Structure formats: C-alpha cells, structure tokens
Amino acid sequence: MPKKRLHLSSTDKTFLGVCGGLAEYLNADPTVVRLVWVIVTLFTGIVPGILAYFLAWAVMPKKG
Numbered sequence: 735m736p737k738k739r740l741h742l743s744s745t746d747k748t749f750l751g752v753c754g755g756l757a758e759y760l761n762a763d764p765t766v767v768r769l770v771w772v773i774v775t776l777f778t779g780i781v782p783g784i785l786a787y788f789l790a791w792a793v794m795p796k797k798g
Contacts, residue, residue, distance in 0.1 A: 740759045741758075742794045744797050750791045752791050753767045753768045755794060755797070
C-alpha cells in the first residue's frame with residue numbers, strides 16, 4: 735500500500751490547488767475543506783489565513 739502524500743491538486747483546483755490537495759489527502763469533500771478554510775480565515779483576522787494559504791502553496795509539492 736503506497737504512502738499517502740500531501741500535494742497540490744492538479745485536477746481539483748479553484749485557485750492554486752491547496753484546498754483540493756488537502757481534501758484529496760483527507761479523503762474529504764473539497765467544498766467542505768474550502769468552506770472550513772474560509773471560516774477559519776475570517777475568524778482569525780483574514781491575514782493569517784491568507785498567509786497560511788500562500789505558505790502552504792509554497793511548500794506543498796506538485797503531484798507527479
């Protein structure tokens with residue numbers, strides 16, 4: 735059984751593929767992951783959520 739790896743999604747991307755890749759890793763619905771990300775971003779003052787998104791995009795490898 736191959737190891738699960740966190741990566742950017744190349745098929746389920748709305749913006750950069752971070753939430754799609756996270757949803758694939760968690761076997762979750764990408765819409766739910768995006769909704770949770772937006773809610774957390776709004777409750778943490780917007781800037782930390784946006785910075786975390788771009789940081790995740792910068793460190794997550796592309797699939798393949």
